Amino acid sequence: MNSFSDTRKPEQIEESYQKAKERYAAFGIDTDAALGQAASVPISLHCWQGDDVTGFEGLDELGGGGIMATGSFPGKARGPAELRGDLEEAISLIPGELRVNLHVMYGESGGKKVDRDEYKPEHFRNWIDWAKKHNLGIDMNPTFFSHEKAEDGFTLSSKDPEIRKFWIRHSIASRKIAEAIGRELGTPSINNFWIPDGYKDFPADRIGHRRLLTESLDEIFDEKLDPEATLDAVESKLFGIGSEAFVSGSHEFYLAYAVSRQIMLCFDAGHFHPTESIADKLSSSLLFLDRLLLHVSRPMRWDSDHVVLFDDDTRAIAREALRAAGPEGLTDPSRRRIFFALDFFDASINRIGAWVTGTRAARKSLLAAFLEPYALLKEAEESANFGERLALLEESKTLPFSAVWDKLCMEAGVPVSSGWIDNVRNYEAAVLRKR
Numbered sequence: 001m002n003s004f005s006d007t008r009k010p011e012q013i014e015e016s017y018q019k020a021k022e023r024y025a026a027f028g029i030d031t032d033a034a035l036g037q038a039a040s041v042p043i044s045l046h047c048w049q050g051d052d053v054t055g056f057e058g059l060d061e062l063g064g065g066g067i068m069a070t071g072s073f074p075g076k077a078r079g080p081a082e083l084r085g086d087l088e089e090a091i092s093l094i095p096g097e098l099r100v101n102l103h104v105m106y107g108e109s110g111g112k113k114v115d116r117d118e119y120k121p122e123h124f125r126n127w128i129d130w131a132k133k134h135n136l137g138i139d140m141n142p143t144f145f146s147h148e149k150a151e152d153g154f155t156l157s158s159k160d161p162e163i164r165k166f167w168i169r170h171s172i173a174s175r176k177i178a179e180a181i182g183r184e185l186g187t188p189s190i191n192n193f194w195i196p197d198g199y200k201d202f203p204a205d206r207i208g209h210r211r212l213l214t215e216s217l218d219e220i221f222d223e224k225l226d227p228e229a230t231l232d233a234v235e236s237k238l239f240g241i242g243s244e245a246f247v248s249g250s251h252e253f254y255l256a257y258a259v260s261r262q263i264m265l266c267f268d269a270g271h272f273h274p275t276e277s278i279a280d281k282l283s284s285s286l287l288f289l290d291r292l293l294l295h296v297s298r299p300m301r302w303d304s305d306h307v308v309l310f311d312d313d314t315r316a317i318a319r320e321a322l323r324a325a326g327p328e329g330l331t332d333p334s335r336r337r338i339f340f341a342l343d344f345f346d347a348s349i350n351r352i353g354a355w356v357t358g359t360r361a362a363r364k365s366l367l368a369a370f371l372e373p374y375a376l377l378k379e380a381e382e383s384a385n386f387g388e389r390l391a392l393l394e395e396s397k398t399l400p401f402s403a404v405w406d407k408l409c410m411e412a413g414v415p416v417s418s419g420w421i422d423n424v425r426n427y428e429a430a431v432l433r434k435r
């Protein structure tokens, strides 16, 4: 079998990097600084790529919610130990600072049935200890799907007050969990609210559901929690499977809600019209909000949650995040304004490979953003030299990016270039195929 391991010696990688450094310097870019900055932007690695969004509540598959994992690649994680083991393998192959993104349904109750409104920080004890050991922050998401009380398609905007109350209790429980986790780990746990609520066909009463959603959210966020421990975010969506005609938590709804309540807004790359990019939305919303959360994903024709690639869309997101928030707005924990998280799930390929491909692609996009000749582009623009702006934009694409990326990986102690493919292949043979 082919080996993909990089046979170059460290000196060779270093030599290529030194040459690249000179080329970038000609464009006014300090590659040494860019390396450090790109590696220090935390990326929140979503646990749900490891088990096709199943969770630990004894369900075999993702239930409803308008999201779907397709494929049946062997070896999906069947429980917490396997999921954490798989995450460790993925993390060992990804450079730069990482966090882990959980859903409440990944809490552990030792086999006891715990309903969604009964979850407590203690159910995340193992995750917290594990995160400490691996120096990871943890983010959280209340889980409004795969549950009998979400089966009619509505949760926080349901017209049934009992259903609504149940999910409000769940939401408050999730905030307490995030707060406890953030406090213990010393880094705020971002608690992101995404609800599936919507109608397959044309509704009569749109404003009624949205008014209820406003009321539910106000009740949930009524208690102010320590921002050093947790920060709440709300995630909008255009449509889902089974909610094609109407979604209570639309973009306009949450944009207005977040601005009026001053809480974080989450942009998922797959939650807009297929040709609409979230990149352009960052600067607008950042003028009216302190913080944004990004769900970096790859929609293909619809909200398909394909594995993220180093493509134009992802690069545009990273670039606009950096331009709008500035370097410290991404890298400095006390001044961070844009938070990166991933949201994709593909069950048709090796799931660890999916994590590594997608997260390395997101990290590459960040590095590319920090390597942009932004000062020169801006200068050309401000002197109305738009031809030069365009030429610079184009020429900067063929600067020796890979030499800088390889250096970043080498410094981070993870396999350089394609080398990690061998690791994933070995893990598949030794672990996944035996499940």
Ligand code: RNT
Pocket (backbone or CB within 6 Å): 048, 053, 067, 141, 194, 235, 237, 268, 295, 303, 343
């Ligand atoms: C669904 C949202 C949401 C979920 C995760 C599992 O469309 O993108 O973020 O993917 O919470």
Ligand code: ZN
Pocket (backbone or CB within 6 Å): 194, 235, 268, 295, 343
């Ligand atoms: Zn999302």
